[in-house]
Amino acid sequence: MTTAILIVHGLVAVALLGAITHQSLATCAPSNAKPSSFFGRFRAVPAERFANAIIVLYLTSALLGAVVYLYFKMDIQPDLERDRHWHAMGFLDLKEDFVAVGLGVLPAYWVCWRGPADSQHKHIRTILTILLAFIVWWSFLVGHVLNDIRGFGS
């Protein structure tokens, strides 16, 4: 059961990663009318249409991660501590902290992406989008490394 939840958590995280990366690039570096390159097409998406999906995916991923974390604490963490994977523990602590901060800014992010924004709110939503993108990328990479830790670097 835990493995199934972990796999679903990973799949949701992949979808979230794609959505937030699309939105971040579309927000920070909007493409011209007819993008020709792959990178141009990647960022030529209507960024506002990703907001609701990102919120649902973030909440789903956080919820599944919170469930998996219970099993991690009981079954995996003692092994990591025994094997002295202190850096991995530190990175995981940062992941849980960043995810919590992300949960807190999610309502503000949602409001910023609702409807047309004035210049100040455009500035706020750009920063919140980048912040969430950083949190999602950090969480994805740390989760991936921890998932594979027994084979990682060996």
Place this chain on the structure above:
Amino acid sequence: MSASPVRRFVFAFGAAFALFYAITRARGLALFTVYPAQGIVLLGTHRSREFADPVLDFLAPEMYWYGWTASAAVGALVVGVVAALLPERLSWVWAWCVWTVPPMAMLACVYLTMPWFRL
């Protein structure tokens, strides 16, 4: 710039949540403590070593993250409601805090995590 009460609430909530999370993390002020191995939840912050020998700590690992998040959410909820009730002319404070406080709270969390990297 006009800011609706909802906008003031969410901006204040986002900033206060990050701030309170960093404070609860630093001071260990979890609203509740989860013991997954025993399947119990205790109100407040508890440590296994307060009840058992520290060498047996691994038998009852405690989890604070849920409690820290809940503490921060409760505190942020109060600040958000107050911000929504305050005059609109103060809305620039919340609009400024919502993008400055969370990154600073994340940096505080990095500082609090440093002991792991010194082991």
